[in-house]
Amino acid sequence: MRKTFRAGAAAALIAFPLMMAGCSSDTNDPATSSSGGSSMSEPMSDTGSASGSGSSASMSDPSASAMAQPFGPGCAAVPKDGAGSFDGMAKDPVATAASNNPALSTLVAAVKQANLVDTLNSAKDITVFAPTNDAFAAVPKQTLDAAMADPSGLLTKVLTNHVVQGKLTPDQLAGEHTTLGGGKITVTGSGTDFMVGQAKVVCGNVTTANATVYIIDQVLLPA
Numbered sequence: 001m002r003k004t005f006r007a008g009a010a011a012a013l014i015a016f017p018l019m020m021a022g023c024s025s026d027t028n029d030p031a032t033s034s035s036g037g038s039s040m041s042e043p044m045s046d047t048g049s050a051s052g053s054g055s056s057a058s059m060s061d062p063s064a065s066a067m068a069q070p071f072g073p074g075c076a077a078v079p080k081d082g083a084g085s086f087d088g089m090a091k092d093p094v095a096t097a098a099s100n101n102p103a104l105s106t107l108v109a110a111v112k113q114a115n116l117v118d119t120l121n122s123a124k125d126i127t128v129f130a131p132t133n134d135a136f137a138a139v140p141k142q143t144l145d146a147a148m149a150d151p152s153g154l155l156t157k158v159l160t161n162h163v164v165q166g167k168l169t170p171d172q173l174a175g176e177h178t179t180l181g182g183g184k185i186t187v188t189g190s191g192t193d194f195m196v197g198q199a200k201v202v203c204g205n206v207t208t209a210n211a212t213v214y215i216i217d218q219v220l221l222p223a
Contacts, residue, residue, distance in 0.1 A: 071170075071192040074132065074202030074215050077103045086206060093121035094128055094211035103215070106136040113148055114155045120163070126211045127168040127177075129185070129196050131219045139219050157181050161222045167212040170194075170205055183222050196220065 070078070070086055078101060079085045089097035095117045098104045107130055111117055120128070136144065147155040160181030166172075173194055176186050187196050194201040199218035206213040 068205075070203055070206050072201055072203040072215070074103070074217075075206075078203065078206075089213075090207045090209065092209055094123075094126070094208040094213065095120040097208040098128075098130060098213070103132050104130055106133045107131055110136075110148065110155060110159060114151045114159055116156065116159055121210070123163075124210060125165070125167045126180075127164050127166060128211050128213045129162045129164075129199070129201075129220060130213050130215045131162070131199070132202065132215060132217060135199070135216065135218050139221075143221070157222055158219070161185070161220050169212070173204075173214070181222065185220060 075086075079088075082088055082100070083092070084100035084102065088100060091097075092100070095108070095111055098111070099108045111120065120126075147158050161179045161183050163180040164177040164185070165180070168177075170192070173187050174189060176184055179185055185197060187194055189195055189201075192204065194204060194214070196214070196216055197218075197220055199216040199220060201214045202217050203215040206215065
């Protein structure tokens with residue numbers, strides 16, 4: 001009888017911590033389920049979950065979440081829904097996405113005139129600095145007319161001066177960048193306040209299927 005009691009007590013002592021570990025571990029986490037609850041004795045790393053993805057750190061960082069969203073006063077002009085909205089533009093390549101945004105209709109007309117629609121839509125991972133209609137309206141008429149009359153020359157040079165390689169996030173934006181036209185543009189600022197040369201970013205970090213768009217209030221004329 002005494003041996004039976006001792007055997008039962010020993011089994012209970014062994015089973016209890018295993019039950020506690022099973023209740024405390026996340027059964028959906030392969031790292032913990034395969035190790036039999038080893039996470040109970042190993043502290044979580046500072047980089048995030050046990051899988052090493054770091055996703056939980058970014059999700060808990062409000063500033064990281066904010067920077068993932070479009071920013072700037074000009075974003076109010078973007079439609080709230082439909083193909084021209086932020087969600088709609090994210091589904092289309094950049095030239096198509098811009099054509100659905102009424103604030104960029106002059107830019108789209110210029111892109112079509114220069115036969116750059118397919119070039120931009122098929123490009124992989126680019127950043128486009130997109131002048132608003134008001135930005136084009138501020139260009140001297142003589143200059144704009146000359147560019148539109150020379151679609152494969154001056155107009156193409158002007159438009160490709162607004163495109164750089166890589167989908168630049170806000171924290172990568174500041175600095176000097178080489179454009180697809182071979183020129184150089186300098187971006188200054190930080191956070192949600194940026195200048196591209198003398199042009200101000202009025203709505204930044206807009207996502208399309210193949211590009212990140214920063215809408216600006218001036219046309220970037222090459223030297």
